[in-house]
Amino acid sequence: MIRTEEMLLNVGPQHPSTHGVFRLVLKIDGEIIVEAKPVIGYLHRGTEKLAENLQYTQIIPYTDRMDYVSAMTNNYVIVHAVETMMGLQVPERAEYLRILAMELNRVASHLLWWGTFILDFGATSPLLYAFRDREMILNLLNELSGARLTFNYMRVGGVKWDAPEGWLEKVAEFVPYLRGQLKGYHQLVSGNEIFLNRTKGIGTYTKEDAINYSLSGPNLRSTGVKWDLRKDEPYSIYDRFDFDVVTREEGDALARYYVRMGEIEESLKIIEQAVEQFPKDGEIMAKVPKIIKAPKGEAFVRIEGSRGEIGCYISSDGKKEPYRLKFRRPSFYNLQILPKLLEGESISNLIAILGAVDIVLGEVDG
């Protein structure tokens, strides 16, 4: 009689394919994963607790460090929450700048995902191509905000900087450039047999699972649920743009790949329209008091981030600091389904499944 034994295998917390400090404790039977337990918290900085002692403007740089590859959307959710509480009307020019910044950042974030996801399978060249093009976006955002990742660009009532000279033209030029590049990306990866073998039918879940685990963003849309807050609950000025919500029916890693690639194209559409509609002049800041105080009460807002729905709950007792602040961080919720996906899979599929969920550990740990 051959006797098999279960073994414990520790993946991470420092492991290149976990994209951050994330640990997985696997119980394996040979090659097959019997049970997977994610261990998180290595990057926990206590943003929510720290915020209770910070003025609203001071919280904005902390949000940069949650989802650090998509900081503009995090900036937006906190200022949007405070603006909602104060009933502020944001000037149109500021709204356009915000949309441009957020959509450029979404493209940069998806490009980073694209490169690293394929890098996990052992292909290094796509990463370099993705970073080449992402670098151009980072340069644009650097010119706009003065930083490459931690932008600290938005303020309650508007944005910090107006677009510099010639910036809009550069953005307009970038859109057709990236469209051309995307064709190359598909040529490079989408038809590759090895890539298809490793993603098709891997890490599949159903619509019901996705909803029950409160997944959002591309993870939800890859199962065929047409839900995008930019369309379904338009915030800012998203109702002025014509774009589609990309969905796929399969719910596997490949579907998530195609949803994200499609989203880059949709974001480019929004950027193009925003540059066209960009107001000639106008303010970039609403009239706000020097010390911002949210009125007594509470508010919850949610927006569509690069990885899913980012929510922000503020409970205020009328002071300049929030009484309680809570972020709904999409990566944290999306990660919940991982143990279920890994059960019964082989170890070699682990990184493909984890990579396709697309987590950022700064956001998971908060």
Added chain:
Amino acid sequence: MLGWTKGLAYTLKQLTREKLTYDYPNKPIPLPDRFRGIQKFYPEKCIVCNQCANICPTDCINLTGKKHPDPTKKGKIIDTYDINFELCILCDLCTEVCPTEAIIMTNNFELAEYSRDDLFKNLEWLDENDENIRKVNKA
């Protein structure tokens, strides 16, 4: 055509493209004017209003003032001004609130030191940091 050969064709096509990398640190990296690097401090402009220390989200600015040496003049002048770059996140808020633009961002970002103590920069150091200063400080 097989999928992977298409990919190979794409890679080969890229070989003739121009190089994009910089020869850093032999060549400086071009940075936009707005770039947020280590601050420059102008002691003569500072009116010791404490706004920068109050807005700093990481509490890394420490400053003290003293009475103006000229008894006919009112107000204070700066005595010590330190920024702890172990904590500073270069968020730009101090330069945003300063009413006299006594503290301004520069394009210098090279902060690596062998000792943590060296990350503690005082008034003199911040005063001498006077290259690549941001030209337009407020929108």
